[in-house]
Structures are given as structure tokens and as C-alpha cells.
Amino acid sequence: MNPDYRPYHPKWHRTPIPIFWWVRKRAYLKFTARELTSLFVAYSAVLLMVHVRAAGGSEEAYERFISWLQSPLVVALHVVVFIALLCHTVTWLNLAPKAMVIRLGGRRLPDAAIVLGHYAAWLSVSGLLAWVLVGT
Amino acid sequence: MPDTVTLEVQRYRPEEETGPAWQRYEVPFRPEWMVLDALNYIKDHLDGTLSYRWACRMGVCGSCGMLVNGEPVLTCATYLEELPHGSIRVEPLRGFPVIRDLIFDLTDFLNKLKRVSPWLVRKKEQPVADGEYRQTPDQLAEYKQYSMCINCMLCYSACPIYELEPEFIGPAAIALAQRYNHDSRDEGVQARMDVLSQHDGIWACTFVGECSAVCPTNVDPAAAIQRYKLSATLDWVKSTVLPWGKR
Numbered sequence: 544m545n546p547d548y549r550p551y552h553p554k555w556h557r558t559p560i561p562i563f564w565w566v567r568k569r570a571y572l573k574f575t576a577r578e579l580t581s582l583f584v585a586y587s588a589v590l591l592m593v594h595v596r597a598a599g600g601s602e603e604a605y606e607r608f609i610s611w612l613q614s615p616l617v618v619a620l621h622v623v624v625f626i627a628l629l630c631h632t633v634t635w636l637n638l639a640p641k642a643m644v645i646r647l648g649g650r651r652l653p654d655a656a657i658v659l660g661h662y663a664a665w666l667s668v669s670g671l672l673a674w675v676l677v678g679t
Numbered sequence: 680m681p682d683t684v685t686l687e688v689q690r691y692r693p694e695e696e697t698g699p700a701w702q703r704y705e706v707p708f709r710p711e712w713m714v715l716d717a718l719n720y721i722k723d724h725l726d727g728t729l730s731y732r733w734a735c736r737m738g739v740c741g742s743c744g745m746l747v748n749g750e751p752v753l754t755c756a757t758y759l760e761e762l763p764h765g766s767i768r769v770e771p772l773r774g775f776p777v778i779r780d781l782i783f784d785l786t787d788f789l790n791k792l793k794r795v796s797p798w799l800v801r802k803k804e805q806p807v808a809d810g811e812y813r814q815t816p817d818q819l820a821e822y823k824q825y826s827m828c829i830n831c832m833l834c835y836s837a838c839p840i841y842e843l844e845p846e847f848i849g850p851a852a853i854a855l856a857q858r859y860n861h862d863s864r865d866e867g868v869q870a871r872m873d874v875l876s877q878h879d880g881i882w883a884c885t886f887v888g889e890c891s892a893v894c895p896t897n898v899d900p901a902a903a904i905q906r907y908k909l910s911a912t913l914d915w916v917k918s919t920v921l922p923w924g925k926r
Contacts, residue, residue: 544694544695545695548693553784554693555778556776556777558777564842564843568749570887570888578885641905643909644906
């Protein structure tokens with residue numbers, strides 16, 4: 544018998560959420576891994592700001608920053624960051640049709656067209672930036 | 680093919696136990712049986728005290744949702760044959776307070792559902808003499824997908840956010856809000872937006888996407904929420920950033 548039970552008074556049971564809920568299912572693990580790639584996005588944004596600040600400072604400070612960027616450990620870190628950013632971007636763009644419903648001539652644009660449009664925009668902006676940074 | 684299959688069922692008898700306990704039942708294995716048929720066999724032949732909900736037995740009423748081997752499913756639509764051989768674990772849906780055995784409490788969902796006004800909101804009803812509110816097939820297609828929701832709660836059970844932040848309005852209620860938002864006869868979009876643009880509404884969703892993966896009627900609540908986020912953002916841009924876009 545449960546001594547706390549009172550007849551005609553519901554006694555609900557609530558299962559506590561385990562701290563490792565995110566390993567319960569492969570989908571949760573994938574979701575958590577993707578969420579963690581956001582940290583790398585934040586890191587790259589900060590790195591960009593530091594880079595811009597260094598470029599605006601003295602030549603000596605800029606050289607120091609560039610040589611830090613070229614150190615093997617930082618290069619290795621940035622390869623990992625780059626892979627994480629790619630994963631973040633690709634998964635983001637692939638999910639775009641979930642949020643967007645575009646109609647052209649009364650017909651709904653297929654999901655693939657929305658995804659391709661996003662990739663085209665991404666590549667165009669990246670190409671333009673590459674041209675500005677490298678080509679000029 | 681085995682002759683029998685073992686069902687491990689989570690029991691919770693509040694008058695007897697302080698917490699849930701597992702009970703094993705050996706039931707005949709029949710390829711045409713669903714998990715619900717096995718539970719009904721237990722109820723009819725082995726243990727009449729086992730409590731669970733069911734009604735239509737054909738995936739329409741949405742009352743027999745349970746966790747089977749950890750997955751939220753409708754037990755009336757899950758064949759015993761489809762499950763790995765060995766014992767089958769049956770638990771109440773995750774994320775809800777359990778009343779008894781496999782029965783959980785739905786009050787939280789029902790309160791949240793009411794908040795999104797899941798009915799046709801009209802500023803002014805037209806007189807009956809004016810006839811029906813007519814719709815074209817295209818207008819019907821706009822919301823039909825969301826109208827397939829059977830309130831089975833599988834999406835809530837699959838959503839870790841609902842478990843972590845119980846104030847989250849949740850996938851089905853938001854999908855049902857969209858069902859009326861996209862209905863050409865409805866005029867309650869703004870009232871629902873005021874409710875759902877709060878922190879416990881659409882913005883609590885982090886797009887895990889499992890709500891759509893488990894939905895037995897392909898409502899795709901995850902898409903409904905993301906579409907809502909986009910329209911809420913555009914709404915905010917129009918009313919805040921663009922001075923001429925103010926409502």
C-alpha cells in the first residue's frame with residue numbers, strides 16, 4: 544500500500560527528465576550536435592571582429608595577429624571550425640522549405656527549388672566576397 | 680514465427696505503489712495483431728486491472744498513443760510483427776503526468792489549446808440568409824494538412840522542449856492555430872499571433888523536428904511552427920522597422 548494515497552484524490556506520477564535526455568534518441572543527438580555548431584558560428588563572428596580591429600591597428604599588431612592565425616594549432620582549430628560552419632549552413636539551408644511557402648502563378652514552388660534558390664544566393668554572396676577580398 | 684510475445688507494461692497504481700513498476704505479460708503472437716490488440720488480450724484474459732485509453736482502433740480518435748519500445752506511436756497502428764522480436768516495452772507517453780498505468784493527464788494540453796482559439800473567429804457573422812461561407816479547393820488545400828491533427832499527443836511526447844519547458848504551448852496547439860490562420864473564413868490571425876508570439880509560443884521551439892517525424896497523420900507541426908516564426912518576423916518588421924507598415 545502507498546501510505547500517501549488518499550481515496551478519490553488523484554496522485555499523478557511525473558517522470559523526471561534525465562540530464563542525458565539528448566542521448567535517448569539519434570535524432571536528439573543530431574539536434575544537439577547541430578545546436579553546438581552555433582558556438583562555432585559565434586566564434587567566427589568574434590574572430591571576424593577581432594580581425595577587423597587588428598586591421599585598423601598598428602602594422603606590428605596586425606602582423607602579430609596574422610602569425611597567430613598561421614600557427615599550426617590555430618590552423619587545425621580553424622579547420623574544425625570550418626567543417627562545423629559548413630554543417631551548420633547546409634542543415635540550415637536544407638530546412639528553409641519548412642518555413643517558406645512560395646507561390647508562383649498560383650502554384651506552390653517545390654521544396655527543391657527553394658533549397659536551390661538558397662544555395663544559389665549563398666554561392667553568389669560567397670563568390671562576390673571572394674572577388675572583393677582576393678580579386679581586387 | 681514465435682507462438683507468444685512478451686509485453687513489458689509500465690504499471691502505476693497510486694493506491695499501491697509510490698512509483699511505476701514493470702509487469703510482464705505473455706500474449707499470443709498473431710501477425711495481424713496490433714499492440715493495442717495485445718493490450719486488449721491482457722485486459723480481457725490476463726489482468727483486468729490494466730488501465731489504458733482506446734476507442735476507434737483505426738487511427739482516427741488519437742486516444743491510444745503510448746511509448747512502444749521508447750517510440751511514441753498509436754498502438755492501434757503498430758503491428759506486433761513490425762517490432763523486434765523479444766519483449767515489447769509499453770509505457771505511457773513521455774512528458775505528461777501519469778494518472779494510472781498507461782493513462783496520462785491531458786489538462787495542460789487542453790488549456791493550451793483553448794488559448795489559441797482553435798475555431799473560426801469572425802469579427803462579424805454574416806446573416807444565415809446570406810448562405811454559407813464558400814471556399815475554393817485551393818483555399819481548402821491551404822489548411823487541410825493541419826486539419827488532420829487528431830490530438831493524439833505523440834508530437835508532445837516526442838518534443839524534448841515540452842518536457843524541459845512545460846510552459847511551451849507545443850506542436851499540436853500551434854499546428855491547429857495555423858489550421859485556422861490559413862482558413863479563408865477566419866479572421867482571428869492577429870489574436871492568435873498575440874498569444875503565440877510570446878516566449879512560450881513559437882519562439883520556445885528550437886526545431887528538433889521529431890514532432891513531425893512521429894505524427895501519424897503527416898500534419899508536420901514543425902513546419903507549421905517555422906512558417907509561423909517567419910510570418911511573426913515579417914509582421915514585426917512591417918510594424919516596427921517600417922513606419923508605414925504599422926497596423
